Amino acid sequence: MIYKDRTKPIKERTAHLLGLMTLEEKVGQLIQLFGWQTYEYTEGRVELGESFKRQVREGGIGSLYGTLRADPWTGVTLETGLSPRAGAEAVNAIQSYVLEHSRLGIPMLIGEECSHGHMAIGATVFPVPLLLGSTWNVDLYREMCRVTALETRAQGGTITYSPVLDVVRDPRWGRTEECFGEDPYLIGEFAAASVEGLQGDALDSESSVGATLKHFVAYGSSEGGRNAGPVHMGKRELLEVDMYPFRKAVAAGAVSIMPAYNEIDGVPCTSNTELLRDVLRGEWEFDGMIITDCGAIDMLASGHDTAADGEEAAVQAIRAGIDMEMSGEMFGRHLLQAVTSGRLEESLLDEAAARVLDLKFRLGLFEQPFADPDRAERVIGSPEHAGLARTIAAEGIVLLKNNGVLPLSRRGGTVAVIGPNADAGYNQLGDYTSPQPPSKVATVLDGIRHKLSAEPERVRYAPGCRIKDHSTEGFDFAVEAAAGADTIILALGGSSARDFGEGSIDLRTGASKVTHNVLSDMDCGEGIDRMSLQLSGVQRELVKRLKSLGKPIVVVYINGRPIAEPWIDEQADAILEAWYPGQEGGHAIADILFGDVNPSGRLTVSIPKDAGQLPVHYLGKRSRGKRYLEADSQPQYPFGFGLSYTEFSYTNLRAEPAVIHADGTAEVTVEVENTGRCSGTEVVQLYISDLVSKVTRPAKQLKGFRKICLEPGEKQVVAFTVNAEHLSYIGPEYTPVIEPGIFRIGVGRNVNDTLNIELAVVEE
Structure with missing residues (x-):
């Protein structure tokens, strides 16, 4: 069989295999199902579901999404999810069944989320991209991508839905944390490094995965900062700003791309022929796979309303250039009927299926579709990878203000660690993170206690309040803890932590407690857009209570978007912007607080004085105007800003x-x-x-x-x-x-x- 002969050119192998396939099998290759729904994992054993088996036997499935993913959306928990070894074994069970029970034995494409580390239990949780950009260290980021690819491929993942190359225009947008910043040139440098790191020297290597660029395009410029909202943008700005990073990544060899949910000037990206065929395929000569975001085709009929029904939506998408649908619902339900009724030419089906098959050949899946459980257990979440996560976090943390109080001395003095993000592990990980055991995440309190471990009595702690809750129940206890300290470290900010069932925080003791009325602290992340950039809840009021003590206050922001709090900017003695610094973030923050690391992070998004200034990104025209009645148009902290302990x-x-x-x-x-x-x-x-x-x-x-x-x-x-x-x-x-x-x-x-x-x- 020519398509199984690894000595033959990939184009020849693809053409031969396509010629052997039925219409049903071609459609099957364009469908990506939710991987976590294909199996049951109980008592250490993986059992494949009957529905999945039937689909494999009847026509096949091209890909699975999130097979190794765990989070509240999937319903997979720390207790029910797959360990590194179990994940590799699950992928092997899936691939074995596909190879043995489908007519042509076409291996499965396993797609995973990896924007700041593989989104799987046990994998290394790196800082979010907003911090990665703030390192301004492309080489270090490339190294992180190599590690992410290694951990992902070790479990059997072969393609990742990263990097996110959206240019931030309105930081009220909840997905700001997933982006590198507001500047296309900087994003373009990280984009190329991402492709080089993830895909490596050879795509079929056991340490490489395919990169999927997202979200194409202008997703970060939505109306009002609302997720997937309309984009009002001229062609020139689109070409020069938002498309620039994608062009750089395509030139670097990216093998996959994902259109954005939004529309641009009335045309949804999912069905935009000019974007996908004329520019991407034509001008840029992109020959990889185009895959939709989850539910994007359905939005054409129920949201954008450019299609009368699901079948018309599916036809619009594949005509525009879509090759695969994440979730597979519209393609699986309608494409076969569209071809048999004459509404869709089979040649378009062949074109899409050929690109999916080509990618599988390039990834080496026909030669080696299986993972190595021993290797997965050995390399995923290794101490070396944790060390890299700590180094990156320290390089991306930005010192915004310092009147001389930092670095802190280790020789004496008591430190009060206060605030809702002082000891909340999930709050510092960001969105698109799988559940983690508490021992794996170092919080700010952990980091400071570790620094002063020889004198534990020098560290006092109280949460003070929660992120969003308006209760001031913990204020008195926070003031009491701070009153006996020499310096106050105040960990404030936001949270992109979804409900991992971790319970709530006792505002009196700081201990976790189980409650049936858990208040979600999530005020950032996908689908969590805001009208304001102020701190949520009563955090500002907590700062005012503590300021009345007359002690030095060091504010540490842990968050996924800029915070506009001019009063705190004025009153704090020092301010660190730590974004979501990942699993080693607490140690990295402590390294900077005590001077073991000299801060070198620089802002990649402008921080406004007030949300009313937006847009405040630096890439504005000379004609944008001078000032408002209340204040000038300059941000509180400009693009590229960051202080050091030296000059x-x-x-x-x-x-x-x-x-x-x-x-x-x-x-x-x-x-x-x-x-x-x-x-x-x-x-x-x-x-x-x-x-x-x-x-x-x-x-x-x-x-x-x-x-x-x-x-x-x-x-x-x-x-x-x-x-x-x-x-x-x-x-x-x-x-x-x-x-x-x-x-x-x-x-x-x-x-x-x-x-x-x-x-x-x-x-x-």
Whole structure:
């Protein structure tokens, strides 16, 4: 059989296999079912369900989604879910049945969520992408992706639904935490690194998985920050901003892409032929698989209302270029009938099925569809991977304010650790996280206690309040704990923790307690959009009570979107923005608080003074206006901002040559010196402004960055190469152009703090 001959070219193998398939088998390859619904796991044994077996025998199934996933949505708990070994064994049972009982023995594609680690019990929980972006360390992120791919493939997962490449435009959006930030250039650098890390040198390696880029496109620009809301965006901005990271990732070799739920100018992305066929397949020459988000085809008939019924919705989607449907409901119910009735050409079915088969061949599934349970048990959640999670968390935490109270001394003094996020493990993991045993997650309280383990009496704790609850029952106990301390560490913020059945917190003791009336603290995550960026519940009131004690207050924000609290910005002695720092976050925060790590994280989203300023992202036009009646339009903390325990100076900014042709290059150099008393890491940022253009342009655009470590008194010359890609923009005809003229080059520590010189571009 040619398709089973690994020496034959993949295209030939795909064509041969497709020619052997029935119509039902072709449709089957386009269907992805929910994997956790295909089996029962009891007493350490996996039993496949009869419905799943029947579907395999009658026509086959192309893929399973979330086979190894556990969370409240799936209903799979820590007690009923699969361990690393059991997960690998479950995948092997599924693949064995498929190979033995389907007519052609086509292996299953196992798709998993992996935006900040594999979403499975026992896997390493890394910080959320918003923190990953804040590291400005692409190499470190690439290493994380290699680890994630290793853990996922070890259990039998072969394709992942990451990276998320949405450009954040309104941080009230609950999925802000899943994104790298508000800048397309930075996201593009992380996008390429993600593909390189996840897919590795060879897609069929036992340590590689296919990357699925999502959500294509403009999902982060929805109306009012509401999830999946309409997008009002011109073609130029779409091409230049929101599509840019996807283009970079496609160029890096991504094998799969997922259209977004939203519509753009009235056309849903799921059925947008211009986006999927003309741009993605045509202009970008993308030859991978296009898979829908869950329920997206159904939305065409029930939500967007561009289709009269399910069959029309399915036909619209496959005509536009969709190859596989996550959930499989619409394709499984309607495609066969659409072809037999003549409503859909079989050639379109062949085209989609061929791309699914091609991906399976490229992943090496026909040669090795099975996982190695011993390897899964050995590598998943290893101590080395936990160490990497701690390093990443420490690099992405941003020091927003410090009046000298940090770093804390280990030599003496009592610390009061207060706040709803001081000892709430799930609150620091973010959305798209599987349940974890408490021993695996280090909270802020854990981290500080570990630092001062020789003197446990120096640490006092009280939760004070919950995230969303308006009860002040715990205030007096928090004040009592803080009154006897020298410094207050106040862990505030948000929560993207879904109901994992962990119970509630006793506001008097801080202990977990079982209750039948659990108050959900979730105020962020998918589907949790907000009208405000203020702290939820009574957290601000707690800060005011503690401030009255007159003691130094260090605020640690643990959250998934920017927080706008000007009073706290003014009154706190120091502020750390830790985002959701993952399983090792408490240790990483303590490392920074006590000076074992010098903070080097920098903001990738602007933090406004008030939600009324939105949009406040830095990539605004010069014509956007100056101020409101109440305040100017500048954010509280600008894009690229972050403090250190040392100081850096910038001098001798140059561009050589200072005049270039449109196809030329210039080397921009700057000298950076550590002028402080301790070693530190600086993020050197390059911005470019096109001073005069035929189409209005942003005031500044990030076009390069370098992260460098310097000892006290050490200097380093940092160089950037500026070329046509950095100077061009989408012109009047919607094609890239470089106009002769003057460009301002800015290099510095954030978008509002740069040295500036001019670069001239002249005609030939």
